[in-house]
Amino acid sequence: MIQKNLNLGLLILRLGLGVLFIFHGFPKIIAGPASWLSLGGAMSSLGINFLPTFWGFLAASSEFFGGIFLVLGLFHRTACAFIFLTMSVALLKHINADDSFSVYSHCLTCAIFALGLFFTGSSYENFSRSFNKSSKTMRTGKVKRVLRNKGFGFITDMDGKQIFFHQTAVVGTRFESLKDGQEVSFHVKHTPKGPNAINVRLQD
Numbered sequence: 001m002i003q004k005n006l007n008l009g010l011l012i013l014r015l016g017l018g019v020l021f022i023f024h025g026f027p028k029i030i031a032g033p034a035s036w037l038s039l040g041g042a043m044s045s046l047g048i049n050f051l052p053t054f055w056g057f058l059a060a061s062s063e064f065f066g067g068i069f070l071v072l073g074l075f076h077r078t079a080c081a082f083i084f085l086t087m088s089v090a091l092l093k094h095i096n097a098d099d100s101f102s103v104y105s106h107c108l109t110c111a112i113f114a115l116g117l118f119f120t121g122s123s124y125e126n127f128s129r130s131f132n133k134s135s136k137t138m139r140t141g142k143v144k145r146v147l148r149n150k151g152f153g154f155i156t157d158m159d160g161k162q163i164f165f166h167q168t169a170v171v172g173t174r175f176e177s178l179k180d181g182q183e184v185s186f187h188v189k190h191t192p193k194g195p196n197a198i199n200v201r202l203q204d
Contacts, residue, residue, distance in 0.1 A: 010120050018070030025063025042093040062086040078120035087111035143182045155197050165197035172201045
């Protein structure tokens with residue numbers, strides 16, 4: 001449960017940051033070369049004074065397309081790296097211009113979030129994996145009820161918990177031959193709808 005909540009929180013942060021940069025970068029993308037030239041002037045803070053239009057276009061693209069990639073869960077670390085670098089350059093420009101903290105706090109906050117998310121991996125994958133991972137420990141229980149006409153049933157494990165299983169989860173015997181009260185072994189697969197029993201086998 002803790003891991004699922006953690007991955008959900010990271011997913012929310014990534015979606016939020018992605019949407020923020022889509023709206024933040026889109027006006028810069030469509031503004032054209034004149035805007036890119038001005039934006040690329042920030043590279044002078046690093047002593048880079050050539051190709052300012054190119055650097056400005058790259059910065060705008062990093063924000064806009066980086067935001068899209070974050071929302072879609074594609075090229076996660078690459079998107080985070082470009083956003084972090086773009087925000088770091090903007091931060092350095094504001095600091096060199098002696099701007100107040102209230103002016104550059106946005107750049108600093110986004111840079112911190114992008115750097116943190118860089119190390120988390122794709123939260124879509126983490127979130128999906130937390131719901132779909134299967135327990136490696138074999139568990140035992142008894143068949144509580146078999147609904148043959150519906151193709152599923154329920155198992156009561158050793159802790160008294162009721163666990164759903166589908167007819168396709170039964171191995172080594174036919175689903176229709178299972179009877180209430182029979183002892184079975186199984187693995188547990190966690191899904192968004194709750195735990196499911198898989199690899200259901202009759203105990204010898």
